[in-house]
Amino acid sequence: MAKEKKKGFFKRLRHKYRLIIFNDNTYEEVISIKLTKLNLLSLVGGSAIILIALVTVLIAFTPIREFIPGYPDGTMRRELIMNAIKLDSLENELRIREQFVENIRDIISGREPRTFEYTPDTAMRVDDIHFTRSEYDSILRTQIEGSEQFSLEVTNDMILAGNPPAAHFLPPTTGLIINRFNPQISHYGVDLVTEINQPVLAVMDGTVTFANWTVETGYVIQVQHDNNYLSLYKHNAELLKRVGEQVSAGEAIAIVGNSGELTTGPHLHFELWQNGSPLNPEHYILF
Template sequence: MSLTFVLIANTSIKEYIPGYPNVDERRELYKLNIIADSLLIDIEKKNIYIENIKNIFADDPFNEDVSEVKPSIFRYDTIKNIKSYNDSILRAEFENQSMYNLYFNESGQLAESSKASIKSFNFFIPLQGIITSRFSLLDKHYGVDLVTSHNEAVKATLEGTVIFSGWTLETGYIISLQHSRNFISVYKHNSVLLKKEGDHVMAGEPIAISGQSGELTTGPHLHFELWENGTPVDPQEYILFN
């Protein structure tokens, strides 16, 4: 009996047992499992991204990075079953598919998660003015304040897409842009917004008119923030303000 079981379990004879999936069926099942895993990763990334946006407008930084999402379904090192020769060939075939390698690199992170050098970005000064308040995580001041005369053009610091254009009680008219490499720029206390959500803008393109809208202002100025992967960063480390 034991010999018969071993013979069936480790040879292609098991494929003739009613109900046991053949090679083509296992191939399709494996493919569907990979697709399902990648969809779960995409959903988790989108959920983190949405939470990032919510925290940005609430001035609440956090450290979750969408690039840190890792696969949760496939743990090949925990598989204990004895694989037949055909099963091993099938597994190797799919693990080498570019569809799979598109999502993960050798370290287990998303292949697209590597950051480009900051030198490849040409940040545009959003507004010519004098910095009166600098970036400070300790004081929860997540940007810089640029004092300028009223009704000056506020310009996009990088090429991007408008993801928010609206009003809040504390900071008045706000416009925010999504840029490549998970950068987001935020412009607050404007008097007029020139772009709407979904608009694509170029670096240096006017997106608003400066002002002093909102309760948290004592005069005409621009509060400018720069976020990277959901975390506020000091704009002066990226932009040479005059």
């Protein structure tokens, strides 16, 4: 009995019908189509699937989706992305500060500073940067030694008791000073504009005490020197040294770049400190 009902159901689905469209005025046959219930269901189902697919594509890949209630508009999405970036930067900044405090603690305690991993800027390959340090360093040293030998006077600002004179500091890079030392506006260094990918050089022998990323000044490297001198190099594109490494005067420690929020173009921000006080680098270095 059940089999007969099943056969009857499928038979009704396959039963043929004819759809005829007449001209209302002349009763002339315009269209005549043979149909079955199965064909009609297939046509309606296929049309529904195609319609749903078209509507989905239209909403997903066109601005029409922004008119759907509850869907975030472009401004809200940009704010969400910016907030996520700022949150990530703040987390990274907090981690860097903790590492810096730990390194200072180790240095004060006489222990060797720990080396922390940092993620370099993948947009630049250090292997593709070519420069010759020895030739540049030898010419620079010759110029400095000659100016020191034949200089008849050195101002009091350039020599402090028990500290090396200005000629013993090497320029951190070649370039033009565009912003000078101005502590009144919290600008505790000088800005040197130069070509991007230029090497950043250590101004004196010392030990790297900080080398990492900061939100405002990008890739920063800090070197501790004798007589409590401290030099900072900011807005670098790449760092070539790690915390705890010994560096020599004129040795490449970074690459000039344009990193960080507080930058307007490729340049090096250089600071020189002693005993916790900022110094005017132009009084100590022959740029």
